[in-house]
Amino acid sequence: MGNGTSIGRVRGLGSSHKGTHDWLLARLTGVGNLVLVPYLLVSLLLLPAHDYVTVRTWMSQTIPTTALVLIMINTISHARHGVQVMLEDYVHEEGGKIAAWLLVNIVPFAAAAFGIISVIRIALGGA
Numbered sequence: 001m002g003n004g005t006s007i008g009r010v011r012g013l014g015s016s017h018k019g020t021h022d023w024l025l026a027r028l029t030g031v032g033n034l035v036l037v038p039y040l041l042v043s044l045l046l047l048p049a050h051d052y053v054t055v056r057t058w059m060s061q062t063i064p065t066t067a068l069v070l071i072m073i074n075t076i077s078h079a080r081h082g083v084q085v086m087l088e089d090y091v092h093e094e095g096g097k098i099a100a101w102l103l104v105n106i107v108p109f110a111a112a113a114f115g116i117i118s119v120i121r122i123a124l125g126g127a
Helices: 006-010 019-045 052-059 062-090 094-123
Strands: none
Touching: 019 062, 052 062, 052 094, 062 094
16 A cells, blocks of 8 residues: 555645634724724813823713723734734744743733723722
């Protein structure tokens, strides 16, 4: 017996069809940032003052609070995905891949949790 036919040797080694998902996810989170970040900037610029009380009053409204939480989720997701794709392309050692995978998943999750809890706490009137 030989090694089989040429097609038999490479079957299953082709595209995993993951590239389309990565490309689409990057574009969708990018468009989300293009909508949410200008909203945040314009909303903050239109405030009558930029002291703590004024910003907290603005944040206690439903739409700004929701927008801030969505900005955090979307921006951190976009950054995490970009770093993950870069690491998949350039880190080749198994130990490095495991350490990078842990950092790429734990740090953004912690940052998002901290940011979301902070926004909700300020919006609900906490110090």
